[in-house]
Amino acid sequence: MPEIASGAPTGAHSAAPPIAARLKGVTRVYPGVGRHPPVQALGPLDLELQRGEFFAVVGPSGCGKSTLLDLIAGLSRPTEGVIEFEGAPVTDRVPEGVGVVFQEDASFHWLTVRDNVAFGLRRQGVAEREIAERVGHAIAFMGLREFASAYPAQLSGGMRQRLCIARTLVLRPRLLLLDEPFGALDQQTRLLMGDEVLRLWRETGATVLLITHALDEAAMLADRVGLMSARPGCFIDMVATGWPRERDSTIVTRPEFGAVTARLWSSLRAESIKAMGTLT
Amino acid sequence: MTRAGSIRLGVVAGCVAALELACRMRWIDPVSVIPPSKMALGAWKVIASGEYAHDMLLTLENVAMALGIALVLGFSGGVLLHRFARLRRAADPLLASYYAVPTFIFYPLFIVLFGLNRWPLVAIGVMFAMVAMALNTLNGFERVSPSLRKTARVMGLSPFRETFLVILPACAPYIFTGVKLAVVYAFIAVIAGEFVLAGAGFGFKIAFAYNNFDNSTMYGLMTILLLVVGLVNGALTAWERRLHERTGGR
Numbered sequence: 001m002p003e004i005a006s007g008a009p010t011g012a013h014s015a016a017p018p019i020a021a022r023l024k025g026v027t028r029v030y031p032g033v034g035r036h037p038p039v040q041a042l043g044p045l046d047l048e049l050q051r052g053e054f055f056a057v058v059g060p061s062g063c064g065k066s067t068l069l070d071l072i073a074g075l076s077r078p079t080e081g082v083i084e085f086e087g088a089p090v091t092d093r094v095p096e097g098v099g100v101v102f103q104e105d106a107s108f109h110w111l112t113v114r115d116n117v118a119f120g121l122r123r124q125g126v127a128e129r130e131i132a133e134r135v136g137h138a139i140a141f142m143g144l145r146e147f148a149s150a151y152p153a154q155l156s157g158g159m160r161q162r163l164c165i166a167r168t169l170v171l172r173p174r175l176l177l178l179d180e181p182f183g184a185l186d187q188q189t190r191l192l193m194g195d196e197v198l199r200l201w202r203e204t205g206a207t208v209l210l211i212t213h214a215l216d217e218a219a220m221l222a223d224r225v226g227l228m229s230a231r232p233g234c235f236i237d238m239v240a241t242g243w244p245r246e247r248d249s250t251i252v253t254r255p256e257f258g259a260v261t262a263r264l265w266s267s268l269r270a271e272s273i274k275a276m277g278t279l280t
Numbered sequence: 281m282t283r284a285g286s287i288r289l290g291v292v293a294g295c296v297a298a299l300e301l302a303c304r305m306r307w308i309d310p311v312s313v314i315p316p317s318k319m320a321l322g323a324w325k326v327i328a329s330g331e332y333a334h335d336m337l338l339t340l341e342n343v344a345m346a347l348g349i350a351l352v353l354g355f356s357g358g359v360l361l362h363r364f365a366r367l368r369r370a371a372d373p374l375l376a377s378y379y380a381v382p383t384f385i386f387y388p389l390f391i392v393l394f395g396l397n398r399w400p401l402v403a404i405g406v407m408f409a410m411v412a413m414a415l416n417t418l419n420g421f422e423r424v425s426p427s428l429r430k431t432a433r434v435m436g437l438s439p440f441r442e443t444f445l446v447i448l449p450a451c452a453p454y455i456f457t458g459v460k461l462a463v464v465y466a467f468i469a470v471i472a473g474e475f476v477l478a479g480a481g482f483g484f485k486i487a488f489a490y491n492n493f494d495n496s497t498m499y500g501l502m503t504i505l506l507l508v509v510g511l512v513n514g515a516l517t518a519w520e521r522r523l524h525e526r527t528g529g530r
Contacts, residue, residue: 103427
């Protein structure tokens with residue numbers, strides 16, 4: 001098996017602490033509604049994301065993977081525990097430097113590809129000249145140059161997801177949160193999109209947290225995979241894949257890839273059965 | 281013009297030609313229905329005489345006022361229903377059965393409230409159009425995906441900017457459908473109200489011509505009305521199509 005990558009960032013944030021994000025004793029309980037009792041969706045869990053690492057989270061359906069992402073992003077607050085991004089506590093605002101790509105198409109259908117990508121920069125009051133430069137770069141990086149003037153409805157599902165990644169990428173996030181971004185795509189497109197995300201990760205030096213239900217996707221993309229239990233989701237295992245930083249989707253043809261996927265599944269099988277409510 | 285458009289135009293032209301032929305050949309009693317060419321002539325005479333300009337203007341003003349008020353109230357109502365789940369739960373059965381209520385029965389009440397002027401008719405127009413607008417606004421707001429709302433928050437938008445820069449554009453196609461329906465309902469309510477309840481306006485003049493066996497004026501007024509409503513609806517449909525081309529039917 002190849003050596004574990006150092007994860008050394010290539011971005012311009014060398015002064016930042018080595019821990020990108022930290023969760024300590026985090027739980028999330030959804031309050032009861034009417035006759036329905038409160039539901040503990042998550043935790044308690046602890047996690048440290050190393051700066052520049054590619055971390056994937058897999059777990060059975062309903063184990064709280066997306067809740068975990070929302071908490072780290074500051075889109076919801078934990079019931080208990082502390083979440084920090086670059087040493088500062090995450091409150092009820094999304095911290096500067098955090099970007100999120102969702103599974104559902106979140107492109108702004110009333111704007112062209114170019115205006116979609118420029119949206120966040122315009123809100124930040126960046127000068128138009130710089131916007132044009134950064135947007136052009138992000139669009140080219142995600143292979144959408146020919147479609148810059150197209151509307152999202154004129155793009156395929158994969159291209160729309162690339163658009164959402166470009167819109168996030170242009171804001172230069174230091175922590176990129178991906179919530180099953182390829183969930184609605186076919187297998188071939190997912191592999192190719194995986195290549196693009198790996199390229200993006202290498203070139204930006206960002207820390208990436210990927211939520212996925214696909215074990216092979218987690219095994220292919222991540223340096224480290226966190227396996228979650230059935231609800232309330234807690235980490236039951238951490239698997240270091242040991243892939244080199246320079247990698248792409250051809251990694252799935254290696255014999256070690258099968259071993260990593262098998263390890264993930266052996267840890268997760270009992271939890272998946274529990275989540276399905278089928279005791280065997 | 282598209283192939284579908286040509287076929288549509290051909291069907292309409294064919295129907296008009298068939299009616300012309302049926303009237304000319306006296307297959308249809310000419311006392312009941314006059315040929316379309318005479319309807320067009322009647323419409324031209326109505327316009328050229330200028331005699332009906334005041335009534336036409338009155339109707340269009342009533343429709344515009346009813347529509348304006350209905351859009352504001354309907355949109356605000358839709359937003360409130362979306363914002364307050366309890367209010368929505370309470371209003372749901374009322375909204376579901378709203379169009380089962382014959383709104384015109386409230387005309388006497390509106391006369392008591394507003395007096396014998398244009399406002400009772402405008403009020404009926406508002407009642408007819410408002411709920412279509414409110415329901416479509418509510419539908420639009422409910423269909424905004426949570427991912428879009430979260431994306432707005434990730435980009436650091438305040439709730440105010442989120443509403444104007446993301447939520448409203450996202451539900452614009454649904455709101456537009458509400459506007460389109462409100463236009464149609466406002467026309468129906470005002471003209472039907474004038475037809476049976478008022479002493480002036482487009483609808484009243486059609487009824488008056490009908491009661492006096494003045495077929496040329498009656499069909500002329502009906503032709504003008506159909507043209508006006510058709511033009512307004514055609515313009516809104518073209519605008520809506522442009523919106524849907526961008527959104528892919530969302």
